[in-house]
Amino acid sequence: MxxxxxxxxxxxxxxxxxxxxxxxxxxxxxxxxxxxxxxxxxxxxxxxxxxxxxxxxxxxxxxxxxxxxxxxxxxxxxxxxxxxxxxxxxxxxxxLAMVFQDYALYPHMDVARNISFALRLQKRPKAEIDAKVREVAATVGLSEFLHRKPGALSGGQRQRVAMARALAKDSxxxxxxxxxxxxxxxxxxxxxxxxxxxxxxxxxxxxxxxxxxxxxxxxxxxxxxxxxxxxxxxxxxxxxxxxxxxxxxxxxLGSPPMNFLDAELKSDGDQLFAAGDGFKLAVPSELAATLGETAGAVTLGIRPSDLNYDPDAADDVALDLRVTVSEYIGAQSVLMCACGGASVTVELKSETPIALGETLRFAVRPEGIHLFDRKTEKAL
Amino acid sequence: MNSQTFNKLTPYMFMAPAVIIMAIALLYPLGYMVYGSFRDWDPSQSISETEFVGFKNYITLFFDPAFRESLSVTLIFAFTVVIAEMVIGVGLALLLDRNIRGMSVLRTLFILPMMIAPVVVGLMWRYMYHPTVGTFNRTLKSWGFEGVDWLGQHALLSVIIADIWQWTPFIFILALAALQSLPRSALEAARIDGATGWQQIIYIKLPLMMPVLIVTALLRLIDAFKVLEVILVMTEGGPGLSTEIVALRISRTATEFRELGTAAAMSNYLLILLLFFTLAMFAFTRLQEARAARLARQVQEEG
Missing domain, CATH: 3.40.50.300 (P-loop containing nucleotide triphosphate hydrolases)
Structure with missing residues (x-):
């Protein structure tokens, strides 16, 4: 296919x-x-x-x-x-060519001379240098500023000069x-x-x-x-x-960052569960199959984006979270919640009516469950 | 007095003590000197008994070959020492601007000469230059060379060397400070752009240090015009007039020749010369500030 x-x-x-x-x-x-x-x-x-x-x-x-x-x-x-x-x-x-955090422009040279410094050191022909400077300056949108000194440029423009200087070198x-x-x-x-x-x-x-x-x-x-x-x-x-x-x-990686909860791995019949303070989540069978014989104490990781507000979710695929802080950031709100003794961050559409102190049920996407060894912190 | 005028006056009241002290300590003697320079004045007379002679003192000096000689010695001395000190001081700073073991000790050693009192420096160099027992000639002779008549035939060169020894450290520490405040990343960018050590110095370091170097040079120049003690102790202006700088001539005119009016006029000539350099320095820093302000404004206008 x-x-x-x-x-x-x-x-x-x-x-x-x-x-x-x-x-x-x-x-x-x-x-x-x-x-x-x-x-x-x-x-x-x-x-x-x-x-x-x-x-x-x-x-x-x-x-x-x-x-x-x-x-x-x-x-x-x-x-x-x-x-x-x-x-x-x-x-x-x-x-090689390098762009620095503080741009590292030569303050006493204008934009054109900043861009052409490396080429001038190489003693390239003047016509070639001029052509290269014009070409590179056009690429980064600096053509009008070629005769300005860095002191007369805004932060964004300086950034472009630094970029242009690196590009001009042909590294x-x-x-x-x-x-x-x-x-x-x-x-x-x-x-x-x-x-x-x-x-x-x-x-x-x-x-x-x-x-x-x-x-x-x-x-x-x-x-x-x-x-x-x-x-x-x-x-x-x-x-x-x-x-x-x-x-x-x-x-x-990920924003808001992943939530971490202390949990114990427990078997109940065929099904493996990650249970902790106030929750007991079923571990998906694909993940359980790779675990083998592992010690019980793990860290459970769930990204906020893998938690969906769902009042009707079953017990073993959901967390019950008590809202402690709500940060309105436009279409979404970021909720800081308590899950037992731990703190869990979730994202929620802002129009969902919620009150602080309310306990809400969030379904966990099965592929969103990550398990880490509590000692080595390696993924299981 | 209502409270508003009182408030307006407050800053001036705070400034008053300083202004009064400045006026007494600076302006009064200066005015006295300018006043005295227009009079025929012997130290035995009080200034009220002296005769007003107009510009006579200035005109006589202007055509006095001894004073002109003295002025040219001063100019040669000042420009030679400043140029030599700039080259050596900046060179040393460029060499020592690195982190190697013991560098802080080395730097301290380098600035020691500056801390010695000028009279002591003069005495020290006079003994070292001594034709028979001085360090230089003894060393030269032990190597089988002829001794040099340091303070005789080469008197001006000898005092120039002593001044360079004493004041190069001043340039050195200022140049080093300027070097160490250069943007590190610009130098790193230059290294990546392919600049060799020399090219970094010529294209990046020196141009960026230039504002500091110009002010330093002017400061040194102003100072070099006023040098007195070292030369007084080493040569007393001799032999002949070969090392008689203006400051020394002023002092001799006042004490030996007992012509206070002429000495005052001479001081004024020196003052005018120094004023010229000082104004040049001010103009330079103002120009720099104005340029920086203009650039900042340009950026702001564009938002």
Whole structure:
């Protein structure tokens, strides 16, 4: 049967066989004195892949990117670009372009000179440089501002200059270090969309660091979730969203974040149940089949989007939640509820009449049940 | 007095003590000097007994070859030391702007000369320059070279060297501060854009440091015009007039030649020169501010 999903699979398989990984990190380690901040990062990025490194502050994502760029030294391990080790090379000899969080424009040069700096250093012919600057400036919508200094540009325009400067270099690899985090929310959304469009037209390896999981989900071919100097999980956005490898990834991706409840696994006849303070949910048979003999104590994870308001749901597929806080955010309201001693967040259409303190019944979508080992926090 | 005028006056009342002290300590002597420069004035006379001579003191000075010589020595001295100190100070700052072990000790050592009293510096260098027992000539002779007549034939060069030794650290710490406040990421961007160490200095670091460097140079220049103690102790302006800078000549005119009016007029010439540099400095900073304000306004207007 012809589906786009199949086409996608075939294409992906094909490309995986043909192309060599463009960038490979091999047991990359970073130490500052006695403190180790990266603990052996192994990562392969395919040709033309848009890889997003995402994680909370201090997880090592920016350090990893800066090591690839050559701005931080490598304590141990190696970085390969096109199978060539590069960790001993200067940044300028690695053939990459980078967009910085604070844009890093040269304040004393106008937009045109900012964009053309790398080309001028390469002593390219003036006509070629001018043509390139005009072309790139047009791509990012800066043509009218070529003779402005960065000080006379708004945040969004500066961001575009940084982008244009990276594009003008014709590098094979683009690095982005939280490029949108200095912009206000509206502009960030707009620039994110523009980046997405640019992504369609520019077929290069891109590595993008962000702490914003929405940027990560919307832009990435491959998401790499990092935490505490380790890679927690990597893969396609939907893969990570649907099958998080551990509790951290499950809680990090998705907004509002996943709810976690302490539960015990109990068999009752053929059926396996996850029971806790005030609930007893049937574990779907597909999931139960993969569990095997596991200890009883688990963490139950359910995303707010997998909880649907349904007063008529059966006991073993539903949670009874007492509303404690309601946040109106337009069409939807986000409800903070109590489920026994735990707190659970759900989303609800705003027109549903509810009162604080009321107990409501929410049906759990069977595929929305995630179980994690309570000790190792690994997905079961 | 109603409360509104009282409120308006309040800030001036708070300012009054400072204004009065400034007037007594600064404006009064200055006015006295300007007044005195128009009179034929011997130290034995009180100023009321002196005779008004108009611009005579200024005109005599203008055509006085000794004063002109003194002025040209001052100009040569000031510009030479400032240029040399800028080059060495900024160069050192560029070299030492990095994190290596013991750097803070090194930096402290570098700025020590600045902290020594000028008279001590003068004495120290006079002994080091001494033709027979001085460090320099003894070292030269032990290497088998001829001794150099430092404070004789090369007096101006010798005082220039001493001043460079003492005041390069001033440029160094200001240049270092300027360097360390440069946007780190812009330098990183330059490294990725392919700039070598030299290219980073020429295209990024120096242009971005320029506002600080210009003000620093002007400050040093103003200071170099007023230098007195080191030269007084080392050479007393000699041999001949070869190191007699204007400040020294003023002091000698007043004490040895006992011509207070001429000394005052000379001071005024120096004052006018310094005022010119000071105004240049103000104009430069105002220009910078105006430019920054204009850019900010431009952004705001566009929303």
């Amino acid at each position: 012809f589906t786009f999903e199949n086409v996608y699979k075939i294409m992906n398989l094909g490309s995986a066989v043909e192309s060599m990984p463009k960038i490979r990190l091999d047991k990359l380690i970073k130490r500052y004195g006695a403190v180790q901040v990266l603990h052996g990062i192994d990562l392969e990025m395919d040709e033309d892949e848009f890889t997003v490194l995402v994680g909370p502050s201090g997880c090592g994502k920016s350090t990893t990117l800066r090591m690839i760029a050559g701005l931080e030294s490598v304590s141990d391990g190696e970085i390969y670009i096109n199978d060539k080790p590069v960790s001993h090379l200067e940044p300028k000899d690695r053939g 094979d690899i683009f690095l982005f270090d939280e490029p949108l985090s200095n912009l206000d929310a509206k502009l960030r959304g707009q620039m994110r969309a523009e980046l997405g469009v640019m992504r369609q037209n520019v077929h290069k390896n891109m590595i993008y660091v962000t702490h914003d999981q929405i940027e990560a989900m919307t832009l990435a071919d491959r998401i790499v979730v990092m935490h505490g100097g380790y890679i927690q999980q990597q893969g396609k956005p939907e893969e990570l969203f649907k099958r998080p490898a551990n509790k951290f990834v499950a809680g990090f």
